[in-house]
Amino acid sequence: MTLATYINDLLYRYDCVIVPDFGGFVTNRIGAKVNHFTHTFSPPTKQVTFNSLLKHNDGLLANYIASAENISFEKASTAISLSVIKWQNELQSKSVEIDNLGVLSLNNEKQIVFEPNTEVNYLTESFGLATVESSAISRYKQQVKPLIPVQEKVAKKGIPAFIKYAATAAILLTLGVAGYNGYQQKQQKEVLANQEKAIQKKIQSATFVISNPLPTINLNVVKETSKPFHIVAGAFQFVENAEKKVKQLKAKGFDAKIIGVNKWGLTQVTFNSYADRNEATNNLYKIQDTVSKDAWLLIKKLN
Structure with a gap:
């Protein structure tokens, strides 16, 4: 070996x-x-x-x-x-x-x-x-000169008179349509505001009465503390032997139980399970000194 x-x-x-x-x-x-x-x-x-x-x-x-x-x-x-x-x-x-x-x-x-x-x-x-090797990266250190923007000269030309008149007419037409739309929106807002005030008055005047209210139910929920630290007493090939071991340990005052089967197909039995690692370690030493020197600590979260 x-x-x-x-x-x-x-x-x-x-x-x-x-x-x-x-x-x-x-x-x-x-x-x-x-x-x-x-x-x-x-x-x-x-x-x-x-x-x-x-x-x-x-x-x-x-x-x-x-x-x-x-x-x-x-x-x-x-x-x-x-x-x-x-x-x-x-x-x-x-x-x-x-x-x-x-x-x-x-x-x-x-x-x-x-x-x-x-x-x-x-x-x-x-x-x-695995370890990967990469070639060194070379940095380009030469200073780059800033670009100077080029402004294009646009030749000014005269605007024909008929285009000016068409543009003025379009602006006046747009203002007229915008004014009419604003008037319509104002009218709609006033109608909606009046309807909302009427609904609020009806809600305030209404009275709701429940003749048979449901009784209050108090639920006491107990939060189960996770205990992932287990002091193992042994692992058995047959379930009957594991159950027999649990009865023997319970007769001695331990909170013994079966915590499942390990990957080798053996049924594991524990002396006790703990939520705190230090508490589990201290009790492991006591059990090894007084009950079984073969006891060992298993860290596993049970479903």
Whole structure:
């Protein structure tokens, strides 16, 4: 089993993958970039970093390996521990290259230094996009002289007398028609104003009485709070076993329930579901310490 393969798979779907007792690989989204020196355009990507303080087992990696390899959660955790021990031993004498992720090494203070592999893009939105190179654009810097408008000279000619008379007659006719139209519009406005006053008087004098008014109905609407943070107790191949697990957890005081089937066809059962991530994380630690160390946190909005 190659541990790096499963870490790579999870980084495409999650922003953080923790390797228990070793550290966490965290991704940060970076937008598209332009390199003015090489004239290249790079698509958006996920940059991978390493945090050696993230060592607590959240169950994500072990649960994924158990489902993919069809083994128990305990065997998957053991396989992870063996890979971690191997990495730690190799780091004492040389650098450790993790497939597609990058290279791990120790500095003078015996701290782990991570150099990511920038050729792999874990951002699924940028799938199929590659770096594009474009030739430099040359700017034309010569000053353009302003254009001087050319005015054309129009020769003046005398206007015949009959054209002047025709123009004067047309103006007088237009003024006469405009005056008549204005008079007609004024008459229509006065008629409409009188009709509107009559209608207002009728409306004011009318009285509307409802003898049997409808009773008032008070509706109490309870807004359901979304609880996307679930503490998973287990995933079962048979529904009967999942229902049996729910009854056992409810007998212990948990608000257990079945939240559906995962992509591997297993029915998932939860201890509790929460609306707040911090509350869910604190209860996860309590359950791992007192009830089941195999419990893990699932972030999923239920329909």
